Amino acid sequence: MTTSSSGAPAAARVRAIVTGHTRGLGAALTTQLLQRNIDVLGVSRSRHPPASSLASELAGGRFVETELDLSDTASLAGWLSGDALARFVAGADLVLLFNNAGAVEPIGPLDTQDAAAVARAVSLNVAAPLMLSSALASVTRGAMACRIVHVSSGAARNAYAGWSVYCATKAALDHHARAVAQDANAELRICSLAPGVVDTGMQATIRASSAERFPMIERFEQLKASGALSTPDAAAAKLIDYALSDAFGSAPIADVRDLPSA
Template identity: 30%
Template sequence: MEHIIITGASKGLGAAMRDAFLEEGSTVHALARTEIAEDDQLYTYQVDVSNVDALIQTFETIFTNIEEQNCTSITLVNNAGIVSPVGTADENDPHEIAKSITVNISAPMIATREFLKQSESFSAERTVLNISSGAGRKPTEGWSAYCTGKAGLDMFTKTAALEQNDTEQPARFLSVAPGIVDTSMQTTIRETSKASFKHVDTFRAYKEKGDLVDPDVTAKAMLRLLEDPDATNGKMLDIRNYL
């Protein structure tokens, strides 16, 4: 039995990945702030990933629903993320900065820690797939918090991958930029003022020209990425290579 754990699984790319994995026959553990109805092979957990204690408790609960002896592979997809605050470094709200770093980098690190500890005795193949962004690999004015968080997520992926080389049953760590997906995050970006985000017209044009990728298409590409033998431990990947 393949088990998939996805954060931010109630909407957008997270929901699309949840459904794609279910269609493939995997057992999915979906984490989100909003309630998701459970179904066959779908376990749901209502949690805010920025709440450290609640996140830890959720992973303890998740692993009570996984039978180690029947688990052939287990994957953690750190998908939850936020783009706010959008604005220059001198105008961003301090509390929004703190929340951005918590959701975009601290929460994936904590989720990964719990995933590794809870599954350390498993003989099953283990993978951590971090949903990064091109913003983590190229600075963009107005996104200092978002770019920093995603760059940190990439570095965490690389560092954790190196650490796995010294373990008896190493987990595979991957980081992927998902491209420009038609989600609510894109809506938030388009609604930003030009004073706060100088590139807003570019993102509005993506929508007008039909350049945004459907989340379901990107989700199917994620499945192909995970099956790619060249997607080896520590790789920084671009989903456009799998579309």
């Protein structure tokens, strides 16, 4: 697919869905997609405040928000049973889905994990992205191209003490992408893409933990102190550039740190 200087496919109408769009990497993705003239549907537990820099985009109709707790699978299934998703993508040539929302908690050894927190993490980190991906593939098939980005993590590919739930849920997205890539759907491309270590609220949650619950906490404190964390804006630009590139989907698993420079 040929791209324009903005990174969007030339002469194509592109729309994007971003989960967890109100802060951190999700907010950066939303802002940059809009700057590239790509309409955005944001799905999150809350909406942007009226004073948000995106208020003008909301007023202009290029940015649509849906307030939905993605860890509540029944509510998500109810929303997906309606026509909101189909209405948003109607008329597009290409639709992007950024499955960005996620939770690192519960942090700690197996015997300290709260059952409700485990269920919420699995619902948010795994069930929601799989449900949204399936629904989008259904409404776009035969009508437009579709690209699905699972926002992955190094934790999907390496085991860390205290992160058994997070590692398992992110690994599930990686393997989902591998399996979907085997499907006979030429219009759909998918990649579980790790964005590097990004300075977001999730990183603050990790650093607020304890060595007893997460033995590697010192490493993450050092990353913050040394300025080694990527900014949400920098990470978002790499994710979007790759999602719009001809190379996207050539491999179901990738890391932005391993991608060739533009």
